[in-house]
């Protein structure tokens with residue numbers, strides 16, 4: 092389709108470590124092509140120059156953890172045609188969502204000298220709990236190839252290839268030897284969405300679940316398999332409480348074994 | 351039948367390399383016996399064996415120096431004949447820019463398709479030869495041929511290793527695909543350990559195979575060696591860890607669409623697709639189209655797919671098989687029932703991979719038995735002990 096002006100891209104940061112934004116800068120050879128195709132209108136990690144909204148594409152990194160962020164995310168939505176959440180923080184609440192399983196008030200005095208200055212919400216929540224999200228990119232951090240694929244798809248008006256099936260499929264297609272079966276290492280691959288190209292099993296580690304739940308994951312079966320293999324319950328709970336601890340299937344499974 | 355001394359086996363590898371073959375055989379990597387490119391007989395898993403049960407594989411050492419003393423591992427030959435990701439076409443936009451509005455493109459050649467060397471598969475188990483022949487039926491013998499498969503397959507040389515070392519999850523004897531292959535190979539080897547120093551009995555099954563064997567250092571086999579080889583294979587048939595009763599199986603399954611067992615198994619099944627990825631006969635794929643950022647290059651890729659994914663059965667309006675139950679049932683029905691209707695053989699060769707490599711140890715032989723013999727359902731605990 093002929094296009095007259097370059098689409099405007101904005102990158103927003105909420106509670107996060109900046110790792111996902113860095114994936115964009117990490118695109119190296121593709122980055123020049125990105126800059127050629129879109130106008131980077133707002134991207135503080137890369138440039139202080141700011142072009143006013145509205146924006147065609149907003150990439151949103153980070154979770155909502157403060158009352159101020161709660162308001163700001165609505166502004167982002169109002170200024171953006173397409174909102175894409177990027178990374179485990181934005182899509183599931185991130186590692187900071189571990190607070191959701193405790194009382195954050197108990198921790199504030201341990202960390203901050205003047206707790207009265209801290210305005211924080213009880214829970215760290217994904218962006219989609221607050222606004223309508225058009226597309227999401229999973230991962231901690233996201234995979235740069237998926238990011239380029241998603242941007243190419245948006246720019247060219249086509250469907251992105253972002254499969255929702257298990258990590259195991261890519262793991263097997265790469266010819267990895269399954270670490271769970273051959274070495275008895277716990278691996279979240281069978282319940283985790285692909286996107287990393289089975290990076291950890293490739294290096295003989297079990298999957299940590301960075302890309303969140305796959306479509307219709309069977310958490311209970313994997314958990315009871317691990318229990319039967321001798322994993323202790325506290326360890327089991329920790330396995331499900333990683334970067335995607337607050338994603339519903341992970342959350343429910345960890346809570347089921349906490350009692 | 352000729353006999354190759356252990357130390358002369360290298361002359362077979364040399365004969366293959368001289369003819370320009372890329373030799374692929376079992377070899378050890380990452381705590382398992384996998385399939386990869388090798389250059390010499392020393393790359394074979396000498397003295398290595400394994401222990402396999404549901405959801406469990408452990409590499410170990412044998413007490414002898416056997417080169418073929420193990421059953422099949424996580425890899426199957428399909429990955430070489432029908433690679434997991436294939437670029438089907440690439441097109442480049444011709445013209446100035448997206449906005450010029452002038453359509454036009456040039457097709458680019460998928461990289462290197464013509465320059466691949468022919469492959470020699472060394473150490474193919476009879477169950478896996480049967481699997482290759484199942485794939486032949488799918489890709490070559492229907493109204494349409496798959497050109498990439500046809501090209502690779504017609505040039506590939508198959509050296510079978512008759513099976514003398516089945517594992518705990520094997521059941522090729524039930525499926526009538528092993529432990530020995532009567533034909534369909536270029537060369538067949540049988541490893542004989544019992545007559546003194548290890549020797550390999552070799553026979554050719556094709557002109558190509560006979561021509562290569564003439565270059566290999568060997569002597570006529572003794573009758574003692576020939577009967578020792580036959581005994582080793584016969585003993586293998588009796589040492590399979592699993593069994594399937596084929597009597598009326600495909601019919602029984604067809605009548606059991608609503609069987610309660612599918613629901614029970616779905617509670618354990620992760621729909622992770624590992625079983626279909628390791629299965630040597632699963633051939634399903636999906637096609638994805640992609641573009642680069644500037645919409646200059648478009649690419650169509652084919653990837654292995656599985657009936658265990660939600661997308662697999664997606665049609666307009668949703669997926670036909672949303673539940674884990676319907677996905678598991680599809681897999682077993684295809685392997686053991688509808689395959690028979692379409693091709694006249696089972697889609698399962700009894701290799702046991704899906705049992706070993708299922709992360710939660712779902713066992714296809716137990717599943718069919720539970721449907722065939724309803725009494726088993728109450729005796730079989732819903733979750734089998736994988737260390738059993």
Ligand code: SF4
Pocket residue numbers: 258259260262263267268269270271272278279280281289292297298624709
């Ligand atoms: S190593 Fe993990 S991701 Fe790979 S197949 Fe095994 S369970 Fe799946």
Ligand code: SF4
Pocket residue numbers: 618619620621622623624625626658707708709710711712
């Ligand atoms: S049967 Fe096993 S390997 Fe196959 S999809 Fe289910 S859990 Fe995965």
Ligand code: SF4
Pocket residue numbers: 625628629630631685697698699700701702703704705714
């Ligand atoms: S269904 Fe299982 S046992 Fe049968 S051929 Fe496939 S992987 Fe092997």
Ligand code: SF4
Pocket residue numbers: 626631632633634655656657658680681682684685
């Ligand atoms: S079992 Fe499933 S993945 Fe395998 S060939 Fe049949 S439909 Fe395809």
